[in-house]
Amino acid sequence: MAFGIICLLVAILSALGLFRELKNKNFFAVGFAAVTVAVFGWFSVMTIFSYIVRGGGGAM
Template sequence: MFLGILTLLVAILSLIGGYRELKKKNFFAVGFAALSVALFGWFSIRTLISIIFTGGGGTV
């Protein structure tokens, strides 16, 4: 669960950073932020879906 929340937080922060750089017209940074949002967003959503539907992933 921690991994899903952590990657979701990284995706949200990348989205905020991409917006800030878009206002500054730094399109190279906007591209990297968009890739980060797509990658970390995908990992976080898939991790959270996996945890919800399979009942967790680790044995504690």
């Protein structure tokens, strides 16, 4: 569960950076921030979902 929360925090911070760099029109940084939000957001959602559905998040 801790891994899901850490990934969620990284995704939130990356989303903030994404909007800041969009305002600055730095599209190289926007690309990296968007990929980071997508990857870490996906990992966090799936980790938390797995923890809720499987009840403990352990290996199968």
